[in-house]
Amino acid sequence: MVLNIKEVEHVAGLARLTLKPEEKKEMVARLSSILNYVDKLNELDTDKVEPLTHILPVNNVFREDKTEPGMDRELLMSSTDMKEDGQYKVPKIM
Amino acid sequence: MNLWDFPVYLLQHKLQSGEISSVEIVRAFRERISQVEGKVKAFITLDEEGALREAARVDQEGGYTGLAGIPYGLKDLICTRGMKTTCASRMLEDFIPVYDAFVVAKLRETRALLMGKTNLDEFAMGSSTEQSAFFPTRNPWALDRVPGGSSGGSAAAVSAREVPFCLGTDTGGSIRQPAAYCGVVGLKPTYGRVSRRGVVPYASSLDQVGVLAQNVRDCALVFSIIAGHDPGDTTCVNVPVPDFVSALDEGVKGIKIAYPREYFALGVDEEIKAAVMKSLKKLEELGAIVEEVSLPHSEYALPAYYLLAPAEASANLARFDGVRYGYRDLEADNVIDMFAQTRGTAFGAEVKRRIMLGTYALSSGYYDAYYLKALKVRRLISSDFDKVFASYDLIVTPTTPTPPFIIGAHVEDPITLYMNDILTVPVNMAGLPAMSIPCGLTRGLPLGMQIIAKPFAESLIMQAAYAFEQNTEYHSMKPELEV
C-alpha cells in the first residue's frame, strides 16, 4: 500500500470529507492502486521540461472597471433556506 | 420514417418548407420518449410541456432560422435558469440555478427547445454513467451495457432518438467515448472554442462543451450556434468562427492523415483496429494521403490525466460546502463538521475518490512528485502532437479500446475503467479538437473512429468526417429498440 489509513484521514481532513471506517479502508486500497499506476510517469526524465499550466497561447484577458448592481438578494439567496436578515446562516465556527 | 427519426437538418428543412410545425415535432419526440425512456433512462429531468409551450411560440413567430423549433437535451451539469441542474449528484439534487450557461443562452436565442437534462456520471467523473447518484443509463444498442460516459445520457438520448441532438462535456473523452459506444457522432471542440461559463467544471483546464448528434452535418449546425467568443470566460478565445456547414463539402482530397502506431497497440481490440484501418483505406480511396506516425508519450497521458484532473476537481468541488446552495448536513453543531459531513454524505464514492486523489497530489510534500510531474508530462504530450501536426492535417485513431461493456463489469476496478479513456485523454491534455464518428459494428455493438486536428481546425475534422460519412453507411445504423 502506498498510503496508510492515517494519511487517508489526513487527506480527508484537508478535503473536508467525513469518511466511514469502511470507506477509509476502501480508500487506502483504491488510492494506493491508482498511485501505483501513476508511478509510471517516473519512467520519464522530465528535469528539463517546462510544466504546461495553460494550454492556450492567450494572455491579458481583462474586463473594464465597470459596475453592475449585485443580483437581487432574494433571487441570489433562493438556493438555500439557511439564512437570516439577508445573510447566510452557518453553525458556530468553533 | 417517423418524425423522431429525422436528423436536425431534415427537421429544419421540413419546418422551413412549412411541411410540419414545431409543435408536431415536439409531440413526436414526446411520444418517442414515452416509449423508450423507461428502458434507456437517459434523462434526469424532462420538460416536454415546457418545450411544447416554447414550440407553440416559435410556430406563432414563424421564421425557422437557426435551430428554431428543434428539440434538444442538455447534459445535466450545464446550468439552466429555472430548471434543476443536478450534476447527477445528491449534492445538487434540488439545485435550480438562477442563471443560464452561455451555451444555453445561445440555444435559447436561436429558439431551440430544451426537452430535458440528461444523465451523467456524478460531476462528470466516470466513463460509464454508472456513477450517477440516481440511476445508470443503458446503452440503446444493448440494454445490459453501458452507454459510456460521462455524457452517457446525452449519447443514449440521441442514439435512442429521444432528441435529435444533445450537448455534452468532454474532459478526457466524455463526449467521444459515449458517442462511440452509442453509435452517434460526438464533437469535442478545441479548448477555448466554446464558453465554459455556467458549466459546472470537473477539470477546468481540460473541460470543453461539445455536440452529440446523429451525423456530421447536424454536428456542424449545432456547433455553429454554440462556438464563439464569450467575454465572460477568459479561456474562451476571440477567434473567427468559420462557416462549418458550407465547409463540409470540400472533401479529403490531398489532406494528409496520420495514424499513430501507439493508438493501435495499448490493448485495443482487434476488431476495432481492423475497423479503423478499413476506414483509413476508405479515406485514402477518397483522396487523402494516409501515413503511420508515432506519438511516443501516448501511454503517459492517462496517468498524468489522473493526477491533473482530480487536482483541479478537488478545488472545483470545494465550493460545495452546504452554505449557499445544495445539500447541507443539519446535524453538525459547528461549521467544520458541517462541511465535512455535508460533503461526506452528499458526494458519491467516485467523486470522493477523485477529490482525495487530487487533494493528495497537491498536498505539501507531494506537489512536485505528482502534480508538477503531471504538468511536465502534459508538455511532452502536447509537443508530440505539435510535431505530427507540423507535417499532417489530421490524426485518425480508434475512439475506444473496446466496445461498450456490461453494466457493473468494472465497478470494482477503477483502473480498468479509466483505461477506457486511454485514446481520448491525450487530446484533452493537448487542448485539441476531435470527433468520434461511427465506423463499424462488432457483435451488434457500434465502434467509433476518432479524428483529431490542430487547434481551431474543427472545420477540417468535419470536412473529412462528412466525406467519410457520405461514402459509408455506418452513421445510418441505429439500435433496434423494441417498443
Next chain:
Amino acid sequence: MGHEYETVIGLEVHVELHTKSKIFCACPNEFGAEPNTHVCPICAGFPGMLPVLNKEAVELSIKAGLALNCHIAEVCKFDRKNYFYPDLPKAYQISQFAMPICQQGYLEIDVDGAPKRIGIHRAHMEEDAGKLIHQGAITETLYTLVDLNRSGVPLLEIVSEPDMRSAEEARDYLEKLRAVLLFAGVSDCKMEEGSLRCDANVSIRPLGEKKLGTRTEIKNLNSFRSLERAIEYEVNRQKERLEDGGTIIQETLTWDEEKQVTRSLRSKEEAHDYRYFPDPDLVPIHISRDWVEALRRNLPEMPDQARERLMKEQGLPAYDAAIISLSPDYLAFFDACAARYSNAKVVSNWMMVELNRLLNLHNMNISECKINSNDFILMLNYIDNGTISGKMAKNVFEEMFATGSSPDKIIQEKGMVQISDEKALLQLVRKVLEENPEVVRDYKNGKEKALGFLVGQIMKVTKGQANPGLVNKILKETLTEE
C-alpha cells in the same frame, strides 16, 4: 542576568485597491452597503461561474509596485489557495503565489534623522473574502451569519522584509506605506473600514546573532496604535519567556484591544496546507515594459519627492515637510495655501498645531474639513495687518472649522475686530494710568511686572480687542513721557 536582545519585525499589509468594481466580477466595490446586496453568482461562488480580471486592479497594482520601487513582473499568474471557511465561497482564494506582480522593492523611513531602507519582499493581487458576523463572542455563539459584499474586493498584499527593529520603526513604515499608497491613488487606506489591514511577524534574537529567532504572527492590527502596542507587548512577552528559560513557539496571535495582550489563535502544528496551484480559469498576464512606463509617467508626486520639494522650494524644516507629505490631501491643502502666502512656515505651523489638534479632536480627515484654503489665507492676512490678534485668530479658526464660515463673517458677527487706532488707544491708556497711580509708581520704581497689569487692564476694558503690540508700545511711550 538579562541579555540584550534585538527585535526583528516584518509586516504583511493588505490594502483594498480603489476600483469601482470587484476584481473578478462587476459588483460594486463599495463599503457599507446592506448585507449581500453587492453580490452576484460569481463572487458568491456559484457552480460554473468564472472570474474575469479587472484591468484597473492590475494597473493599480503596477502603480503601487512602482511607488514602492519594486520590479514589476513581465509575466504573472493567479493561483488557487485552498482552504475551507464560510466567508470564502469557492473554498479557494484566487491569489498569486508562485508569480507575484511586484517583487524586491523598498521604502525609506527616518530613523534618528537618517534614512533607512525597509525592503519590500513582494506584493501580490488577490481577492478578499466575505465577512462573518458572530452572534455574540466567537467562542460562545450558536451560529454565525455570512455577508459576501466584501467577497471579491481586490486586494494587494504587501510583504516587507524583516527589516524593522522596533515597534516605532514598524509604525513609521506603515505610515509611510500608507502615504505612498494614498499618493499613488492605489487605495483609500482607511484602517477603520478595513481597507488597510496589517499583520506583524515578530521575533527577537540575542544582539549580534545572525540567525532569526522563532517568530510569532500577530493578526489584524487595525490601527497604528494597536500595531505599536501589540509589538511592544509581544517583544516583552518573548523576552520574558526566554529569560525564564522557555522557548518561543511559532504561532498565530491576535491582539486583544481591551486587555492589551496578545492571545494565541492557532499553533504551527495545525497550520494550513493551502495546496496552491495555477488557476486554470485565468490566463497569464504579460506586462510589457511600455505598459509599465506609461503607468510610471502618470504616477503623481510621491511623499519623498513632496518632502524634498517642501524643504527646497518652501524652506520648511525636515520635520514639517515629512509630516505634511504623509497625506496627499494634507499636502494639497498646504500647497494651495503656500501658493498664495509668503511665509510657508506660518502655514505649516497652523496646520501642524491648530488644524491637527481639531482634526484629531473630532477624529476627522482633512478631506472632511470645512475650511478652504482661501479662507485660511484670508485669516492669516487679517493677523498680519493687525485686524485680529493671534489669540483671536485661534477662535476665528475654531469657528471656521466648525461652521465653514469665512473669517470676514465670523469677525463681523462676533465683533472681533482688533482696535489698532492709536488715538483711541492713547485715550484708553491715559484713563487707565489715571485710575492706577500706585501701579504707575511701582513701574517707575523698576517693577517690570506692573506693565503687564496695565496691559491686562486695557485688554479687559476693550474685551480683548485691543491690539496688544500697540498697547504695549503706547503704554511705554506714555509712561516715559510722564
